[in-house]
Amino acid sequence: MSKWTIYIADDQTLFRKGMARLVxxxxxxxxxxxxxxGKEMLELVKQQPPDAILMDLDMPVMDGVEATEKIIAKYPTVKIVILSMHNDYQHILYLMESGAHAFLQKNAEPEEVKLALESVIAKDFYQNELVVEALRKGVMEHGKKMSRPAFEGNSSLTDREKEVLHMICKELTMKEIGDKLSLSEKTIQNHRARIMEKIGARNTVGMVKYAFQIGLIK
Incomplete structure (x- = not known):
């Protein structure tokens, strides 16, 4: 198994050093x-993109929101795990829909930090109670009023695509889904790409949100 390179962005020295020792x-x-x-983090990423970044939000010079958006735009393979004291669903939804792959509170247990890194690197997404609740609130408050412009696909999903989407929401890897459906990993990746194109999703959280909206998951 190849080992990971992890970057940490946080202006609080004690917290950052402690997190570095943990990781x-x-x-x-x-x-x-x-x-x-965020500016220092961008420079690090330019020199060598890591496997994942643990990103604080409240930082001087450039905050974590702007840094996340810039990194996702230029380095889409880099996984970003947000570490923040903010836990309102608007913050979480905005960041996840902007491309972040996970959201953790700063008081998260060490085991959850490890699990989140493992999940985003292997599966592109880490789903915890914070993210699920944010998605649920977003759908409940806006689902009836919005015409869902972000998910206005040209055609509906096939039964197979819905099956694949459901398994993605259950956090299975492409290989695990392929094994369950007796299909190649490449075929599952193609299904995933078509699903994203049809529903207008930019990342996994967009697919999960769409699955909530159509009642595929609860």
């Missing part, structure tokens, strides 16, 4: 680098 203790991590703001 270095994970057996699957080979290298950890630190930045005190």
């Amino acid at each position: 270095k203790s994970f057996r699957s991590v080979k290298e950890v680098k630190e930045a005190s703001n």
Whole structure:
């Protein structure tokens, strides 16, 4: 198994150093680098894109929101895990729909940090109670009023595509879905790409939100 390179962006030195020590203790991590703001993180990523970033939101010079948007735009393979004290669903939905792959509170248990990194690197998405509740509230408050412009696909999903989407929402990897459906991993990746194109989703959280909206998951 290849080992990961993880970057950490946080302006609070004690927290950042503590998180760096924690992440270095994970057996699957080979290298950890630190930045005190979003601008420094961008420079690190330009030099060498990591496997994943643990990103704070409230930072000077450039905050984590802007840094996340810039990194996702230029380096779409980099996974971003938000670490923040903000836990209102508007913050969570905005960041996840902007491309972040996971959202954790800063008081998360070390095991959850490890699990989130494993999940975003292997499956592109980490779904915890914070994210699920944010998606649910977003759908409940806006589902009836919105015409769902972000999900105005040209045609509806096929039964197979709905099946694949349901498994993606259950956090199965492309290989795991392929094994269950007796299809190749490449075929599942093609299904995933077609689903995203049809519903107008930019990332996995967009697919999960759509699945909530059509009642595929509850």
